[in-house]
Amino acid sequence: MISQIGSLALSISGGLILSNFFFLFYYSIRKDKIFLNVSQRGLIAVCFCVILATLCLLNELLISNFNLQYVSQYTSYETPLFFKVTALWAGQAGSLLFWTFIMSIYSLIYINVTLRKMPTLKYSSYIMLSFIFGFFLLLSNFIANPFQPVSSDIIVQNGNGLNPLLQNVTMAIHPPTLYLGFIGTTILFVMALSGLISKSLNFEWIQSIRRWSLIVWTFLSGGIILGGYWAYNELGWGGYWAWDPVENSSLMPWLILTAFIHSSMIQEKRGMLKSWNILLASSTFLLVILGTFITRSGIVSSVHSFTAENLGPLFLAFLSSLILFTGYWFVKRFDTLKSDSKIDSFTSREGGFLYNNLILLLMCFIVLWGTLFPILSEAWNGEKIYVGATYFNQLNVPIGLVLLFLMGIGPLLSWKTTSRSTLLSNFKIPMLISFFSGVIYSIFFGPLQLYPLVTCMGIAFTATSIINEFRKSYKKSKSDNKSIPSAIVSMLFNNRHKNGGYIVHIGVTLLFVGFIGRAFEVEKEFNLSPGEEIYFANYIFKLNSIESEARDNHYAFISDIDVIDQRNNLLTSLYPEKRIYFYWNPDPEKRQPHSELDIYSTMRKDIYSIFSAYDAEKNQGYFKIMINPLVNWVWIGGIVMVVGSLFAFWPSKRRNYGII
């Protein structure tokens, strides 16, 4: 019954979208406001229908209605309640509905808050929103309908259950967070283009789109970091980033969005780069759709597989129409995009932002080129050629290091132009500290590896420069405030945009601290029987025992490894497990092994252990140990970045920050 309601709600929303096009068409001819209002209500109704449909699917997942194909594919009676909820986005059909669900929530906010303040954007926004909703509803209604029943000749006794790899709290929050970021770019696209079409790229518009972009950026950053965290803690290859096409697809919009957040600041302050900003804002959404196309079409081999229905051609058609639409209006409105002023000097804050844009754009190009290279090379001469992690690192690492220094240089530059004397006095301290930290680093670790050394110097340079900024504004606020805490609070809250930005930058420098660790990773694979030990990377790994245990939904072999340091002290015990899910299934093909890792994690390094195979006959375990230095700094950096951007846009009572 509930599933019929959900299915009906999906069909109705599809119908409403169709009728919306008629109303908008009438409005374009008659210019009668009533048609515009009707189409607004139509869109709101669509949003509520989609929300209803999502709730219906959620209900079916919770009550385990195995008459639905989707429910029986991703849940079983044994699936814990929490993961029955997350099964909502575990598969293709569900994740598409979930996508539209999030888009509905964003659209409701956009229509009721943003458009109320800027009514000139209404007409073109409604057209674009209807088109985008139309596309996703087409998919949900006709191609990947989550309410599709199982074929009529079978009875499902129990569902398949959720993949054990996905039964993890991080994996439960990573996709929705990333989705909130991805789908938020829809609003940026709609807003950028409707501002362009209706010629209302005023101050209010740029402020509002900047706030939207910060919200989207926060979710996107959080989602990417969580994805890395999940991969690191669950997948067992010891890393958090592999330059896989799916990962790249999330990185590209992030890079462009970051570029937009910086370059839109120049438009806000000096009225420049209008055309550029329109391109950046709309490209984030286009890159999201391109990424979705890449990951859901299977044209690029990725370790993440999306096998079911092939949505590739549809996404390609959707993407092409969006690009054509953007291109058409960009050319048609190009004359309205003239700059109010000019850039005066290489050594100005504006210049700094431009270099930032150049670098982010280059990184995006390199990632895009590498991701699409198999397709491009095949089209070129029929040879499908992949580029590996070496390509991405070789090109992106040096460029990323320039970006790191640039984050420190930016605050030292003044708007319009920086005089030579200011430049020298501003650069003096960060340069000195950077130099000394380089010397100290070389003494401790040797200067042989170039990149870690330069990264270390860059971190010192940028951190000094940012801390110096905080010091300056603290001095200013200290003169107005008496007590130290109130001076700090008023310093932080006085210019939240700027301070939030600096906090994000500190987060990025912490990320780079984590990246240094990549250069010093070591790993070893070996086999041990209980009682045996092995020496590796200045530690002794001693296997005490391998126990086995039948648990609720799997069978586990649990190893017990003591890690003993050089002074013969017991550092920690690690318990990596080998689990067999569906072990009760008589068909061994349907059982699924899973290695549950154990990590001993400190600020300096992680000891990462994997129990990869168990030989019952010989009572022997196969293990892999990795020593990964500084990984925790990546997560800390990520948290600081998200906190910084939340700080920058969190609504406050004093000023009306609530405008979005």
Place this chain on the structure above:
Amino acid sequence: MNKIYTSLILVFALIVMWTVYLTNVKNDDSLTVRYYTIEELLTKEASITKVKVGGLIKPDSISINETDQLEVSFYVYQGSDSLKVSYYGIRPDLFKDDAEVVVAGAFDDNSIIATELQTKCASRYEGDLKNIEKI
């Protein structure tokens, strides 16, 4: 045009050209690896230092060394063509008959000595329903 814009565009163009050069012209083995179909490889006589091949694991072809479980050989197939792969190291959890794999390594003497073995990650866990009763 403004001096700053010109120089920025120049830098951008240079690095773009460098990227294209690295991947297309320089034929650098450490950066790129060509994807072959098994059919293509079967016709090759000479050895190739780096290849990438995808396919399914041939049922009952997995043979694990008794004394060292990290050593494995198996056949990967596409349609009717199949090719022997040997690999030493930890295998992914999803490694089993008919699993979709991507291997990379050296091609020599009609088989692949793989240095990389990946199974398709199960971020999408799709498949036939397991517990059903036909009516």
